[in-house]
Amino acid sequence: MRPLFYFLSFSLISQFVLAGTPPAYRVTKIPNPPSKFETKQIDGLDFLPDGRMAVCLPSGEVFLYSPKSKKWQLFAEGLHNPLGLIGESNTSLIISQRPEVTRVSDTDGDGKADDFEVLTDAFGMSGNYHEFHFTPVKDKEGALYFSLGTGSSGDGIRSIVRGKFDPRGRPGRMHASTPYRGCVMKLTKDGKTIPWSYGHRTPNGLGLDLEGNLFVTDNQGDWVGSSKLFHVKEGRFYGHVASLTWKKGFKGAPLEADPRELAKMRSRAAVVFPHGSMANSPTQVLAITPEAKFGPFTGQLLVGEMNRNRIVRVMLEEVDGELQGACVPFIDGGALARGCNRMAWAPDGSLYVGHTKHTWAGGEGISRVEWNGEDPFEVASMKLMKDGFRFSFTKPVDRELAEDPANWPFKRYYYKYHKSYGSPQTGVTPIEVESVEVSKNGKTVMVRLKELKAWHIHEVNIRGLKSADGTSLANSYLAYTLNRLLENTPPDPLHVSGKASPKKTLQGEPVKVIDPIGTVYQAEDAKRRGVGLATGHSGFTGRNYADFGEGEQSIGWTVESAKSGQGKILIRYALGASKRPLKLIVNGKDVGILPFPPTGDWKKWGDLISPVTLKKGENKIVLQTNGASGGNIDHLQVVEP
Amino acid sequence: MRIFIVTFCLLSLSVVALAVPNAAILEKGKALYNGAGSCVACHMEDGKGQPSSVPPLTGSDWLDDPDRTIAIVLRGLAGPIKVNGKRYYSAMPPQLLFDDEKIAHIVTYVNNAWGNKGAEVSREQVAKARAELPVAVYTPEAILKAFPFDKRKGRSNGTFKPDFDDVLADVTVPVVYRTFMPGASPAAFAVALPGNQFYCWDAGECRLRYVWSKGGFIRGNQVHWSSNGKPVAQFNGIPYYRARSSLLKPEDYQYLAESGRRTPFYDTTEAVDFPILVEGMKESPKFKGYRLIRGYPEFRYQLGKHEFRELITMAEGRKGITRRFFMEPEAPITFRLTPDEAALVSTSAGVIQKDGSFKLTAKQAKEFHITINERNPLTPQPTGITK
Secondary structure, X not given: OHHHHHHHHHHHHHHHHHOOOOOOEEEEEEOOOOOOOOOXXXXXXXXXXXXXXXXXXXXXXXXXXXXXXXXXXXXEOOOOOOOOEEEOOOOEEEEEEOOEEEEEEOOOOOOOOOEEEEEEOOOOEOOOOOOOEEEEEEOOOOOEEEEEOOEEOOOOEOOEEEOOOOHHHOXXXXXXXXXXXXXXXXEOOOOOEEEEEEOOOOOOOEEEOOOOOEEEEEOOEEOEOOOEEEEEOXXXXXXXXXXXXXXXXXXXOHHHOOHHHHHHHEOOOOEEOXXXXXXXXXXXXXXXXXXXXXXXXXXXXXXXXXXXXXXXXXXXXXXXXXXXEEEEEEEEOOOOOOOEEEEEEOOOOOEEEEEOOOOOOOOOOEEEEEEOOOOOOOEEEEEEOOOEEEEEEXXXXXXXXXXXXHHOOEEEEEEOEOOOEOOOEEEEEEEOEEEEEEOOOOOEEEEEEOOOOOOEEEEEEOOOOEEOOOOEOOOOEEEEEEOOOOXXXXXXXXXXXXOOOOOOOOOOOOOOOOOOOOOEEEHHHOEEEEOEEEOOOOOOOOOOEEEOOOOOOEEEEEEEEOOOEEEEEEEEEEOOOOOOOEEEEEOOEEEEEEOOOOOXXXXXXXXXXXXXXXXXXXXXXXXXXXXXXXXXEEEEEEEEO | XXXXXXXXXXHHHHHHHOOOOOHHHHHHHHHHHOOOOOOHHHHOOOOOOEOOOEOOOOOOHHHHOHHHHHHHHHHOEOOOEEXXXXXXXXXXOOOOOOOHHHHHHHHHHHHHOOOOXXXXXXXXXXXXXXXXXXXXXXXXXXXXXXXXXXXXXXXXXXXXXXXXHHHHHOOOOOEEEEEOOOOOOOOEEEEEEOOOEEEEEEOOOOEEEEXXXXXXXXXXXXXXXXXXXXXXXXXXXXXXXXXXXXXXXHHHHHHOOOOOEOOOOEEHHHOOOOOEEEOOOOOOOEXXXXXXXXXXXXXXXXXXXXXXXXXXXXXXXXXXXXXXEEEEOOOOEEEEOOOOOOEEEEEOOOOOOOOOXXXXXXXXXXXXXXXXXXXXXXXXXXXXXOO
């Protein structure tokens, strides 16, 4: 009991210290669109020139909302997982949906879309659910940019895929077996579709700054130590290897390459969002425009966060020819829902936020954030200097508090670049503060550090700072991604781990055989003894899941293995509360007890992976009750034959 | 036993109480019912209505209370209702063009046509209702609260809460969904036509994949719309027409709904079955989009310099679909259909050969249509495409 108590109090305190929506900002809810499918997840959001808001939903429905009359109107239906839109005119939207970028227009003036024009579908689809097609943005010249997610090893691919299949891009935790998965794409004004940058994993969110620089976020995972914001430039590679399959001049299979060579190709992120404390799944990038009524931050970037109720603010600067900078929580907690996925400025200068989750951590509905015109007490900028950082504040600081070096606890660290999922903070080192100097007007604080180290994140959690008028600093936790120093930047140390792992397979032409590896063996197709089938808890694959009861019951599959030896099976299951172990029997042999820890909710499905010894050809794999009932079993998969 | 006797007595009493309506009134009612754009337009001359969209008037339990019938005619009724155990979705508008006497004639006719035996309705009855009923289209709940059913009849009437499967099982307007479909590339369309003809069209290869009619449209399971988008759509029916796919072997069909494969059977750059051959044209078709014409999608795709439009509607007779093609600029073509035992295929021009192909001159190719009808809706069909 005691450790739990400590944990709780710690998290409460850290939240209190780290962040909070400044009091000058108010969050309210907008009524949800009347979806036929009762979904309240908002996957795209923008305003039309006439001031109406357009939103798209996972159900493929598109609604228009009049902030004046507070009425919703159905505009279009039947799109395939649209994940972003641009209000092009009062009668047409540009929408990123799974198969295409589509112009959806009302050409006969009845208020409902009747024309769906393909602007581009020049990219592949393996049919893997994780191959999301994210939000379009339009630059000043009228070119469109959109981003293509990679496929997930959480499922395989379909029997017919669109676009050229290349087996080199198929293996891995996240894959790119058809063209340009893992790329940011450009659709030029004259209709050419070009892979614009490579190395993206889950690039859920593009945005342009006021100068027209293009940015994209990425989510932590394999090859992505912590979530990131990239300044997108043509032809660059940003780290996730799967898309290299589609990069001209790249030979061989990305996963077989020497990670050191890959690290050398990689361009660093402008901003890294520390996992767990800043953002776990950053989403859209939105510049604070001069028209936005959102406080003294014009030109800075907002970045949504899926996992919690937070919008992060990003302050960039150009150092040695590249953009880098700091991030800080901004609108945080309180009435804001989680899953801050899409954002747009309303004509009145307030911010509208669409929330979504897609079975991950997140939220639902639409929030509106208004600024009341009073200056919040916040860090207005954090700039790299030769010997430390210069902080500007929106109000004069309390001189005494600011001048105390103990209130500026800095540390630095980096994230590793490797195949594994995420990275711990590595090389964590506290940095000694040499001096703090407050400017005459009290709005600038120069913090001199004993050492600045290139290619490291420099993090500070300013302690107890108040403004001269006694206001607490709303958000005191900042992380500056220091890639380049003002001068004499050493070469990128790469921070890479892992070795080249060439395999004999995967070269050459696509293999057209029925390959049992990775096949999903559904519970409903299994031999069941006593075990029932059910559909009551959503989130399962196939038609049913297996529902264990009391007494001796079992479920058994006949699976195929391409070779004999040690392999791994994955069992997808859901389990509400307590542990329900099951006996694993392989080819008649009692192998042991699989623990099956609870997933926490009967609707929450988790994977249990277990080593097994398989023989070539058919194998019988049985899960049997072990004195008590078992969890709900969705399917079995041989993940490593 | 006692209950039976009582029921019998009640029935005979009510029969006795009903006077046979005046033949002249019935004649007037019949003329009004069958007038242009009148009741007949939806409920049909035989009073049988239309499957899933327009409830029947023949033998309808809803006609057991003439005041309820008058209320529906005067004010309209919109929402899901059950009539004689079957589910209907469409809305009946209020009949504003008829005066009290005409409505009395129509209701009297409906009450006594096609074997119905019901009350004669008077002009006064209608006038009273018109003066007293609230001025709003009835919801099913409201009409049944005002005019409840005789519970003793025990028939399955009333309203119901449509679930997602219902919404998609009984189609009254064309429904177009882009979703993962079995046996198609991931860029697929699932389309339902009113009267329950369903098809899968594949934007990945610009062609019709298959057509089915029974078992309802794809299951609009909420899981799909609320989840991460993983599930492949499911449906219960078996296609009666499936277009040729020479890259798939018969044994492949059982795997077409899978999403967990390591390698595909083929990718669309290898596809060789585009049904329209234009001499000298080696390009693959490019999908350009679609337009909704009264809700029906008209697909458009480009083959070299030729643009094709393909509009698919319900075939006359409602036993299949009609595919209307427009080619611009026109050129001589060979069109390859797939012979299928379960389907009757015909074309507006050209002669279909044994292998399913037919040739059209440039002039014929400019605008032509193909009809695919289910051959015998009752015959068991070959193994389907669903898992």
